[in-house]
Amino acid sequence: MPRACGPLAEALARRAVLLDGGLSNQLAAQGCDLSGGLWSGRVLAERPDQVEAAHTAYARAGAEVLITASYQVGYEAFAARGHDRAETTALLHRSVRLAARAAEAADHEVWVAASVGPYGAVLADGSEYRGRYGLSVRELAAFHRPRIEALLAAGPDVLAVETIPDADEAEALLTVLAETGAPAWLSYTVAAGRTRAGGPLPEAFALAAASPQVIAVGVNCCDPADVLPALRAAAAVTTEPLLAYPNDGSVWNAATGTWHTPEAPPPWPLQAWHAAGARLIGGCCRIGPEHIAALGSLLPDRRP
Known part of the structure; x- marks a missing residue:
């Protein structure tokens, strides 16, 4: 059952919400070792206290939604590293529990979003930035289910279906969501006006809109x-709140495991994003608590 706080969807209908x-x-800033292919999943397994501390840092920065450390936790990837099915299930449960503890300790309402990363994430080779893994929609649904x-x-309060590179994987995930009836957001990773796999954005977004x-x-x-x-x-294709x-x-180089960062990134046009319909706004890779605190001070229409 969802945690006992107001539905996120109701808040998004009224105002902007800070991720x-x-x-x-x-x-990494806390000194954790993310090497070995499991990424934050390794810390979830070995140092759960550090995961909770990271969630707490974001809640203290004003975040109203905490995304769990389950993005790269998959049964196949963890089995290859010695974790049986029951252990991996326990880690998935732990990821939600740690975020929930940080949320409950916050001095403002905070929702927990359980991260559902793409199939490519468990490959740990940057495949989520390419998509089109050679799997059918049915096979992808069987992986995610x-x-x-x-x-x-x-x-959790909601599922964060995130960093999805193509419409085929979105279709598979939406099939599973329909079976569960659970609320979720769906977020694509994009580049140059198309999905990372090169598909047209209107068609991809229309799938979610339905x-x-x-x-x-x-x-x-x-x-x-x-x-x-x-x-x-x-x-252009949905009236749902945008995110x-x-x-x-920065650009991630999967071959070298390094980021290439622009010297002087321009400020984010939050007002324009909000005017376009964005109501769930935050940061992803290399955006830390200090950035989230700054976003919160600038985010339009954040409070009721």
């Missing part, structure tokens, strides 16, 4: 410059 920032960069069920059993489970749709884990064109494409939580403009 948290990148979990992995905050864990058990971990969505496990996350829902832990009682799903009664989707409470918001938009983009994440992308260059800030790609946000506004994507929001406008989404607004945006981009990176800082």
